[in-house]
Amino acid sequence: VHHQGVPSLLERIATTMSGAIGRVRADLAGADPVVRRSERADFQCNAPLALAKRVGVKPRDLAADVVARLDLDADPVLASVEPSGPGFLNVTVTDRAVWAQVAARLADPRLGVGEPELGRKVVVDYSAPNIAKEMHVGHLRTTIIGDSLARVIGFLGADVLRQNHLGDFGTQFGMLIQYLDEHPDAAWHQDELGAGTSAVSALDGLYRAARAEFDADAGFADRARSRVVALQSGDPATVAVWQDIVAESERSFTAIYDRLGVLLTPEDSVGESFYNPMLADTVEELVEAGLAVESDGALVFYSQEVTGPEGRPVTLMVRKRDGGYGYDTTDLATIRYRLRELKATRLVYVTDSRQALHFQLVFEAARRAGWLTDGAGAEHAAYGTILGPDGTPFKTRSGGTVRLMDLLDDAVSRARAVVEEKNPDLDPAELDRIAESAGIAAVKYADLSTSRVKDYAFDVDRMVSFTGNTGVYLQYAHARISSILRLAGDPDVTVDPTVAPHPAERELALVLDGFGAVVTEVAATLEPHRLCGYLYELARAYTAFYDHCPVLKADEPVRGNRLALCRLTARTLGHGLGLLGITAPERM
Numbered sequence: 001v002h003h004q005g006v007p008s009l010l011e012r013i014a015t016t017m018s019g020a021i022g023r024v025r026a027d028l029a030g031a032d033p034v035v036r037r038s039e040r041a042d043f044q045c046n047a048p049l050a051l052a053k054r055v056g057v058k059p060r061d062l063a064a065d066v067v068a069r070l071d072l073d074a075d076p077v078l079a080s081v082e083p084s085g086p087g088f089l090n091v092t093v094t095d096r097a098v099w100a101q102v103a104a105r106l107a108d109p110r111l112g113v114g115e116p117e118l119g120r121k122v123v124v125d126y127s128a129p130n131i132a133k134e135m136h137v138g139h140l141r142t143t144i145i146g147d148s149l150a151r152v153i154g155f156l157g158a159d160v161l162r163q164n165h166l167g168d169f170g171t172q173f174g175m176l177i178q179y180l181d182e183h184p185d186a187a188w189h190q191d192e193l194g195a196g197t198s199a200v201s202a203l204d205g206l207y208r209a210a211r212a213e214f215d216a217d218a219g220f221a222d223r224a225r226s227r228v229v230a231l232q233s234g235d236p237a238t239v240a241v242w243q244d245i246v247a248e249s250e251r252s253f254t255a256i257y258d259r260l261g262v263l264l265t266p267e268d269s270v271g272e273s274f275y276n277p278m279l280a281d282t283v284e285e286l287v288e289a290g291l292a293v294e295s296d297g298a299l300v301f302y303s304q305e306v307t308g309p310e311g312r313p314v315t316l317m318v319r320k321r322d323g324g325y326g327y328d329t330t331d332l333a334t335i336r337y338r339l340r341e342l343k344a345t346r347l348v349y350v351t352d353s354r355q356a357l358h359f360q361l362v363f364e365a366a367r368r369a370g371w372l373t374d375g376a377g378a379e380h381a382a383y384g385t386i387l388g389p390d391g392t393p394f395k396t397r398s399g400g401t402v403r404l405m406d407l408l409d410d411a412v413s414r415a416r417a418v419v420e421e422k423n424p425d426l427d428p429a430e431l432d433r434i435a436e437s438a439g440i441a442a443v444k445y446a447d448l449s450t451s452r453v454k455d456y457a458f459d460v461d462r463m464v465s466f467t468g469n470t471g472v473y474l475q476y477a478h479a480r481i482s483s484i485l486r487l488a489g490d491p492d493v494t495v496d497p498t499v500a501p502h503p504a505e506r507e508l509a510l511v512l513d514g515f516g517a518v519v520t521e522v523a524a525t526l527e528p529h530r531l532c533g534y535l536y537e538l539a540r541a542y543t544a545f546y547d548h549c550p551v552l553k554a555d556e557p558v559r560g561n562r563l564a565l566c567r568l569t570a571r572t573l574g575h576g577l578g579l580l581g582i583t584a585p586e587r588m
């Protein structure tokens, strides 16, 4: 069943204002009433200012006419609507509406958020590390951002298909398999390795050794090349080793995914190799449509939309001169499959912004081939680079790539120090548990809270801080409210709508009312930092409320109303963090 949700106060005001505007001027019916939260009143409606010019009247006159068309006595939400400034309307809502809204959201397991995405099928392509290689800092953002987007879009009702487009195919595996064949003693299965190292780390090293031997030994190079052919033609023994490498790599990735608390499981792995059987067909279809044309013995796709430097054409490589297929071809077959076979209505690709041109061309080709039609959309959720403290790309002290596991270990150990300082009496097991959750939260939140397209500097000390806009601060805010709720006991609270709210209560209630809107906005823009900003604002509104309004010591019915605000804040923070893929422990 479609869950409609609880319309927010802002939505209800917008509907009312839009109706009044349409009654004043039929030619403005349906126009955006531009209702926003405001500093001066609860809300502000900017429509008169925004629309007056369009119909040739003065904004102030339009504002006055709109007010005249409202029936405040009959409206359960509007307490007063007053023209102000050059043509704004200051809107104040009734006390009753404020409390009724708190009660309605609290009574709903979805906190009043509807399911507008029901019936849509959305592919979120994220993480996508390469087999036999260790996950490093470069895979962090796609994994974290993609996971949050999958959660948000899924919460809004869409059928989300998480797709881990693993780099599991390529000539390098032929070389690696040949090397493993000639070095049967080389240990790389996880059960042969100590706990401190991973199968992918061992394979990474063996691949390097294979590469060196390939360069140094012509005999090995020949045998490695035959092995590539054997792999591509499906030689059973070769394929078996390849499958073993894939499976073992996936186990290493799963260890990272579990630790990060992301949703990806092996069922979500649909690697590049999955599309191999579709490559030839895809290419043929592009050739027939005249979209893949010969160039220097290769087949290429020429963009009509993008031109390179000095007017040079920009192309996708559809088939290489040697007849081989690469990354471009695989993505063409992939998008075709996702649209035609999976019948996805929206495709989201989460990779760093250096792949922007690649996806622009893949989308253009898909449109021109008729795969991507008006009923569907494809978006590249591009993100910036993680920089070191010095502002250059993040490296280890010796200049190497930072392993993801090391980065997480470091964040957790710093979080441990901060938590221990704040709470020296914690028993060690509890401290470990909290440090792990805080450290992971710190890393994820720091990433999600910066605008996706921007680069950001990885600053662990700032990330694990209990103050400022950090994941740890939000987790702590949630834990503090949880402890008040524990002290209060009875989870059944009744809201008395006749109580006049304190300004801090009112503010908190109105911030809480904005939850659904921000979640919808994240799904539309693919920008989780908006949700982070919202949760931070919520935590601060709660702090201001808590400073002014005693909860447990208050008398009924005020106490019940305040507990309702506490409970709704805790649930909204917990749920919001959950949509970011961040845990919200009850104690910290």
Ligand code: ARG
Binding pocket: 125, 127, 128, 129, 130, 165, 166, 167, 331, 334, 349, 351
């Ligand atoms: N494995 C690729 C990389 O490491 C990312 C794949 C992204 N997804 C895609 N459909 N191309 O860069």
